[in-house]
Amino acid sequence: MDSREFAKSLAKQVADFCTNLDAKLPAYSFIPLTTDAMRIKVMQSRLFNEIRAGEIFGGWLKSTPELDVKKTLANATHEEYEHATFLEDALRAQGATPHEYQALPAQMAMFNAFEGLTDTVERIAAFPMAGEGVADYLIAKSLKAGTVPSWVTAPYQRIHEDEEEHGNYPFEILVKYATTGEKQKRAARAVAMSLVLRRAYFDNLDRWVFEDKMY
Ligand SMILES: [Fe+2]
Ligand SMILES: [Fe+2]
Known part of the structure; x- marks a missing residue:
């Protein structure tokens, strides 16, 4: 399949999930x-995601031979720690201890799965495209809802601006590098894996926030 058509098909799969x-x-x-007690729990969970996202993007640098992707990942790594700082500040202003949080089992599994991917096309499809795509879809919703308090929306407004700025970079990387049937097959499976694990993380987070269960 033409790589642009392929990238479009993955983007549609993510959009349907959203x-x-x-x-x-x-x-x-x-x-x-x-x-606010519930909002603090969710923000702490999402702060963990920023830290872990930075670790993963940074960890991929040496094994990414494509120099343009390497530079993009390096920027993304730095950006995740800026996001972490926004959330830490917001949590402290609420009297919460930012990192007083235990990662949920499904959340650990999702990030460990991203970390285990070895191919550039699979990695970009699974995490920046599918993972961050879903995350940013829900950030945009929370900003527009009008019912989420400003101590939550203020840091996410800044995070959302960053995500919008680099907009379509995962799509363009796939257009450039997902050029063989084999790479496309692996990328499609990586997106499916990402979405299944994302669903599990959302369900796990719901159970923790609403029922105080870890799994
Ligand atoms: Fe990001
Ligand atoms: Fe981030």
């Missing part, structure tokens, strides 16, 4: 939350 979330928005989106 639309399906609308029927019952996860705690992750902040929208169904009713107390």
Whole structure:
């Protein structure tokens, strides 16, 4: 398949997953939350994601031979720690201890799975395209909802601006490098893996926030 058509098909798979979330928005989106105690838990969980995302992008640098992708990953690494700082500040202002948080089992599994990917096309499809694509979809929703308090939306406004700025970079990397049937097959499976694990993380986070269960 032509690589642009292929990238479009993956983007559609991610967009469909996002639309399906609308029927019952996860705690992750902040929208169904009713107390600041719940919002603090979700923000702490998402702060862990920023730290772990930076570790993963940074960890991929040496094994990424494509220099343009390497530079993009290096920038993304730095950006994740800026995001972490925004969230740490917001949490401290609420009287919370930012990193007083234990990663949820499904959350650990999702990031460990990203970390285990070895091919550039698979990595970019699974994480920046599918993972961050879903995350940013829900950030945009929470900003527009009008019901999420400003101490939550303020740092996410800044995070959202960053995500919008580099907009389509995963798509363009796939157009450039997902040029063989074999690479496309692996990338499609990596996206499916990412979405299945994302769903599991959202469900795990819901159980923790609403029922105080770790799994
Ligand atoms: Fe990011
Ligand atoms: Fe981030």
